Amino acid sequence: MPELGAEGAAELYRALADEEIRRTAPRPGEYGRLFFFAPAEARTAIEAWLPGEVLLPQAGDDLGARMAAAFAEAFRRGARRAAVIGTDVPWASRRVVVDALSALAAHDVVIGPTADGGYYLLALDRPRPELFQGIAWSTPSVLAATAERAAGLGLRVRMLDELPDIDTLEDVRAHWDELPALLTDRVRQRVERALRRPDR
Secondary structure, three states: OOHHHHHHHHHHHHHHHHHHHHHHHOOOOOOOEEEEEEEHHHHHHHHHOOOEEEEEEOOOOOOOHHHHHHHHHHHHOOOOEEEEEEOOOOOOHHHHHHHHHHOOOOOOOOEOOOOOEEEEEEOOOOHHHHHHHHOOOOOHHHHHHHHHHHHOOOOOOEEOOOOOOOOOHHHHHHEEEEEEEOOOOHHHHHHHHHHHHOOO
16 A cells, blocks of 8 residues: 555455456356455445445454454355455466365365465365464464464364465566556556556
């Protein structure tokens, strides 16, 4: 956000989310999707953006609590397996989701790691709120701490292939060859100006 401004960063992330939503659209009978959003008062805007989707406000004080609550809601609605994915990984696809859910036949936890020490996907075979406790969220230790926590709980973990996520302007720069096609001209031009600044 410092380089693009709040509006520019929001437009960039919406483009990334649009691509991921498109790529993870399930084929008939594969899986259902729930969209958890924040803040709760943004419902009207989210409904206009994602008409016809199941939209639920996020609940919880931190990222771990929000993910635990999302899993609890998915299983409450009858899911036998569930996965959460972030919206800043436009390379995630329905194949990744299907593979993660299928891997739960032989594992308790499936994790899709990112290069920065976090993860883009977490899949579970049942609600496991204890998995999200004692994690320093939004730090480079999230993946390692989660894997360690799972091991301590005696859970069988499967790691998927690593995918990059987009958190910073340097992430944008590293993957710029692939991103312009996802952006409107206005957003692309704004990002290009930020990338050209001599202090970057």
